[in-house]
Amino acid sequence: MPPAAAGNPGPGPGARTAIQLRPGAAGQTRDAPRATHRAAAMAGWAALAAMALTQVVSSRAGHLEIFVTLIVALLAVASVSFTALRWGWPRAVGAAAVAFALGLAAEWAGTRTGFPFGAYRYTGLLRPAAGTVPLVVPLAWAGMGLPGYAVGATLARSRAGRIAAGAVALTAWDLFLDPQMTGNGFWRWAHDGPYQGVPLSNFAGWLLVSAVLMAVFDGLFGPACRSPAPHPAAGHQRARPHEQGQITKPHPGLLATYTVMAVMEAVGFAVIFRHGRGVALAGALGMGVPAALAWTRRSRNQPEERSAHE
Numbered sequence: 001m002p003p004a005a006a007g008n009p010g011p012g013p014g015a016r017t018a019i020q021l022r023p024g025a026a027g028q029t030r031d032a033p034r035a036t037h038r039a040a041a042m043a044g045w046a047a048l049a050a051m052a053l054t055q056v057v058s059s060r061a062g063h064l065e066i067f068v069t070l071i072v073a074l075l076a077v078a079s080v081s082f083t084a085l086r087w088g089w090p091r092a093v094g095a096a097a098v099a100f101a102l103g104l105a106a107e108w109a110g111t112r113t114g115f116p117f118g119a120y121r122y123t124g125l126l127r128p129a130a131g132t133v134p135l136v137v138p139l140a141w142a143g144m145g146l147p148g149y150a151v152g153a154t155l156a157r158s159r160a161g162r163i164a165a166g167a168v169a170l171t172a173w174d175l176f177l178d179p180q181m182t183g184n185g186f187w188r189w190a191h192d193g194p195y196q197g198v199p200l201s202n203f204a205g206w207l208l209v210s211a212v213l214m215a216v217f218d219g220l221f222g223p224a225c226r227s228p229a230p231h232p233a234a235g236h237q238r239a240r241p242h243e244q245g246q247i248t249k250p251h252p253g254l255l256a257t258y259t260v261m262a263v264m265e266a267v268g269f270a271v272i273f274r275h276g277r278g279v280a281l282a283g284a285l286g287m288g289v290p291a292a293l294a295w296t297r298r299s300r301n302q303p304e305e306r307s308a309h310e
Contacts, residue, residue, distance in 0.1 A: 037085065044081030044253045047074045048260060055264045059272045064184055065125045069136045075257070076143035082253030083146050087221055095220050096142040099213055103141025106209045107133040116205035119190035126186055134186075141213065144173055144261065148210065149217040150254035154294040162218055165290065167210035169258065172286030174206050176265035179279045196279060221250075249301070255294055262287035 051074035058067035076096065083092035110117045111132040126134035152166025179196040181187060193199030266284040269276035 040081045040084050040089075041253075044078050044085065044251075047078035047081065048253070048257055050074050051078060052260055052264055055268065059268060065127070065186070068126065068181075068186070072136050072140045072143055075261070076139055078257050079143050079146040079254065082251045082257065085253065086249075086251040091220055092146075095146065095217055098216055098220075099142035099145045100138045102209065102213055102216070103138030103145075104130065104133055104135075106141075106205075107137050110205065114190075116201075116208050118193075118199045118201035118205065120187055120202075121190075122187045123185055125184075140177075141209075144258075145170055145210070145213050145217070147254045147258035147261070148173070149214055149221070150250035151258055151290050151294045152214060153218075153221070153250050154255065154298050155290070159218055159222060162222070163211055163214040166214035166217070167207050169287070169290040170210040170213070171203060171206040172283070172290065173261065173265075174203065175286045176269065176279065176283040178202060179276075180265075180269075180273070183273070195282075249298070252298070255291065255298065258287070259291045259295070262291055 051071055054067060054071050054074060058064060058071065061067060080092045080096050083095065106116065108131060109115055111121055114120075122129070122132060122134055122137075126136055128135055148170030149162070149166045151169040152162045152164070155165045156162045175195075178198045182189065182197060189197060189199060189202075191199060193202065195203075262284065266280045266288070269280035269283065273279070
C-alpha cells in the first residue's frame, strides 16, 4: 500500500490548488456557449455577405453553373448558422437535412413522373447529381426553406398560418428562380407556360412541397418544442415555458437572408437580364411584400419580447 494511502491524510497542497482552480474552470465553461454563439453569428453574416458578393461577380463571369453551386452553398451555410443561433445546432442541421431529403425526393419524382411540378428535365450542366437531380437543387430547398419558414413564423401565430405564410414566401422565390435557371439552360420544361415559359403547375407544385416542408419545420421549431437553445447572455436562468400558440421567434439573420435574396434577384433582373423587368417586378412583389410585413411585425413585437425577458 502506498504511504499516502496508509496514513489517509487530508487534502494536500495539490488538492487545495485544484479546488482553487474550480471557479476559473466554471468561468471557462460559461464562456464556451458565448464563443459558440459568436462563431455561429460570424459564420452566418460572413456567408450572407459572401453570397451577395458572389451574386454580383457571377453576373459578369463565365461558368455560371459553378457560381450557382457556390451561391447556394453559401446560402445554406448562412441559413443553418442563423437557425442554430436560435434553436441550436442539432435542430438546425437536422432541419436542413430533412429539407434536403424532401427536396431531393420531390425533384426525383418530378423528373420521372411530372408530379408535382409538371414535366421537365435537367440538362446535365449542374453537377454533381444524384440520378437525374443535381445535388445543388435540394440544397437550395434547404438553404431557402429556413428563411421562408422564418417569414411565416414571424407573420403568423397559428400553425396553419405559419405553414401557409412560409409556403407562399418560399414559392415566391421561384418567380425569380425558374426564369433565370431555364434561361441559362439548367433545366427544360416539356411544355411552355404563361409565366416566362414556366407552367402554372410548377407553382402549384412549389406550394405543395413548400407547405409540407413548413409543416416539418413547425414540428421542429413550433410550440411543441419547449427547449430552444438559450442565448449565452441568459446564463443559467430558467427559460419561460411557451404559451399556447407561441414559438421562439426566428433569428433576424434569417429574415435578412430572405430579404437580401429578394433584393439581389430583383436588381439582377431589372439591371442585368434582358427583358427582365417583368420578372423583377413580379418577384419583388412576391418576395418583397412578405419580407416587408415580416420586418414590420418583428419591429412591433420588439417591446413585448424585451418585457418578456425582464
